[in-house]
Amino acid sequence: MSSLGFALTIPARHGRAFEVSAGSTLTIIDVEGEQVADMSALVRADFTEFLSPRHTRLALGRLTLRVGDELQTNRRRPHLRLLDDSVGVHDILLGCCDRYRYELDFHVQGHRNCMDNLTEALAPYGVEPWRVPENINIFMNTIIEPDGRVHVERPVSRAGDHVTFECLIDSVIAISACPQDLNPCNGFRPTDLHVRVAPRA
C-alpha cells in the first residue's frame, strides 16, 4: 500500500493510525482551518523506539519547528524531517488532552480526547494505552512568553494549510484530530484533517 501511497480523512474528534515507510512523505492538511493534529510515531520494527519531543528539543536547541528540522527518536535517530510547512506554528511542548483533562479542568465527563483517539488507533498494532508515546501537536499555537509562561491560543492555520514530513524510518504513525472545543486550541470548532502518504518524488 505505502509503496503507491494513500490518502485518508481523519474525521473531526477522531484518530487514525497507519504505516509509513522510510522514504515516504507524510502530508497533514488542515481542511477547514484552525484544527490541531496530535501525532505520535513509533518505529515499526521496535516499538520501544519512538518519536521523542524531549530529545528533539535538545537536538534542535529550540522549542519550535522549522523547515529542514530533523525530529529525533528516544535513541536520538532522525525520525521525521520537516520538508514543507505553510504555517510555521506548531507545538512540541505539551501533552495531548485526555479524559482527566476534561474531568478535572473542565468538569465534563466522557468528552472525546486525543489520548483515547491515539490509543484506539494504535490498539490494532498492539500498543498498550499507557505506552502511547509522547505526542507533538501540529498546527497548535502555544505561545511562549519571555518569562517562560505558556498558553494556547487559536491556531493561525487556514483552510488547506499543510505540513509535509519525510519519514526516515519505517513507522507506525497515529494522528488525532483534536476534539478540544472548550478552549481556543481548535478555534472552538473541531474539524476534519486530511492525510496523504506518498513515495518521495
Place this chain on the structure above:
Amino acid sequence: MSSLGFALTIPARHGRAFEVSAGSTLTIIDVEGEQVADMSALVRADFTEFLSPRHTRLALGRLTLRVGDELQTNRRRPHLRLLDDSVGVHDILLGCCDRYRYELDFHVQGHRNCMDNLTEALAPYGVEPWRVPENINIFMNTIIEPDGRVHVERPVSRAGDHVTFECLIDSVIAISACPQDLNPCNGFRPTDLHVRVAPRA
C-alpha cells in the same frame, strides 16, 4: 524505613532509586555546587502512572518551576509539591543524557550517562529500560531565549543548595547525579548529591 526517614549519598556519575511515602519530604542537596540531579518518579502502586513533565508544563502554564508548584503525573494527579528551593533554576524540558548522546554528539564510547543510571537504579523494581519515565532536571540551567532557542549553561547552584518536595503519592523515585563533563551542564565537574527523606513536619 520511610516512616523514620533516611538519607543517602548519590556518588558522582551514578544513580540510586528508593521509595518515598505520601506525606514525606524529599530533599536533594547539591553537595559541592553546579551538580544536576536527573529525576524520574513512578507511582508505587501502578508503574503505568508516573511524573510527567509534559502534563506538568500545561498544568503550570509555565516551562519553569516555582515554590508551591504541584508537578503532575501522566493522569494529571498532583505527584510532587515544591516546598522549598534555594536555587530557583531547574529544567522540565529536556531528556536526560544517554549513551547515544555521547556516541553521536561527543564521539565518546562507554561514557556514564543518566539514562543508564536511572535504568540500573530502577531495575530492582522491575522497570524495563525503555519505560523509564521522562525525567526532570533539578539544578539544570537551561536558558530559554525569547525566540524559543534553548541552551544549557553552568548551574547557578552552589555548595549546600537544595530543593525540597512533598511527595503526594507513594512513589519510587530514581535520581542520577548527571555524569555530563563535556559541556557546561555540571560545570565540567560531576560531583555527589545528597538525598534526605523525612516525614513531613
